[in-house]
Amino acid sequence: MIAANALAGLAAFAFVGSITPGPNNIMLTPSGLNFGFLRTIPHLFGIFAGFSLLLLASGLGVGAVFAAVPAAGTALKVAGALYMLWLAWRIATAGSPGEGGRTGGRPMTFWQAFAFQWVNPKAWVIALAAMALYVRPGHLVADVLVVTAVFALVNLPSVSTWAGFGHLLREFLREPGRVRAFNIVMALLLVASIVPMVL
Numbered sequence: 001m002i003a004a005n006a007l008a009g010l011a012a013f014a015f016v017g018s019i020t021p022g023p024n025n026i027m028l029t030p031s032g033l034n035f036g037f038l039r040t041i042p043h044l045f046g047i048f049a050g051f052s053l054l055l056l057a058s059g060l061g062v063g064a065v066f067a068a069v070p071a072a073g074t075a076l077k078v079a080g081a082l083y084m085l086w087l088a089w090r091i092a093t094a095g096s097p098g099e100g101g102r103t104g105g106r107p108m109t110f111w112q113a114f115a116f117q118w119v120n121p122k123a124w125v126i127a128l129a130a131m132a133l134y135v136r137p138g139h140l141v142a143d144v145l146v147v148t149a150v151f152a153l154v155n156l157p158s159v160s161t162w163a164g165f166g167h168l169l170r171e172f173l174r175e176p177g178r179v180r181a182f183n184i185v186m187a188l189l190l191v192a193s194i195v196p197m198v199l
Contacts, residue, residue, distance in 0.1 A: 018158035031165025048112025059144030092187035
């Protein structure tokens with residue numbers, strides 16, 4: 001079993017990795033604003049399930065592929081950046097709450113959010129760092145399961161905060177012009193989040 005002080009450090013690492021701005025959180029805020037918290041729940045659970053599986057996979061050896069085949073890491077970065085640019089466009093062109101939006105008016109589905117974790121550079125960085133820092137030699141399976149469980153306990157409440165914040169903004173951003181400006185700002189933040197991850 002991972003020592004208590006290491007567990008505390010892992011919980012803090014999971015919290016910081018989950019609550020700080022990144023592609024998932026930047027997308028959840030406008031989703032909460034444009035579609036409401038309840039309609040964003042499948043998106044939340046898609047992040048939770050996708051990232052949990054990503055943690056397991058990276059801890060059990062998938063992450064070693066990127067060390068052995070640098071081109072795989074480059075392909076992941078390119079695919080992730082392109083997908084995030086497309087998502088930024090969707091956010092920027094979304095309509096006001098209740099108006100449906102010009103791009104179909106649908107929040108991200110469970111499976112879209114689940115799949116996005118696999119091309120999300122921040123998710124990979126956090127998963128690989130967590131496994132490198134907290135999995136002890138000779139305790140691979142047990143420690144990978146503990147790391148995944150701690151992240152599972154911390155991740156869902158953390159990302160839910162961002163969707164909840166977006167939902168609360170519905171009361172303050174009733175005017176379509178303000179909503180449009182907010183969506184554009186969030187889209188630009190999503191684009192900006194690509195730069196350090198790709199570089």
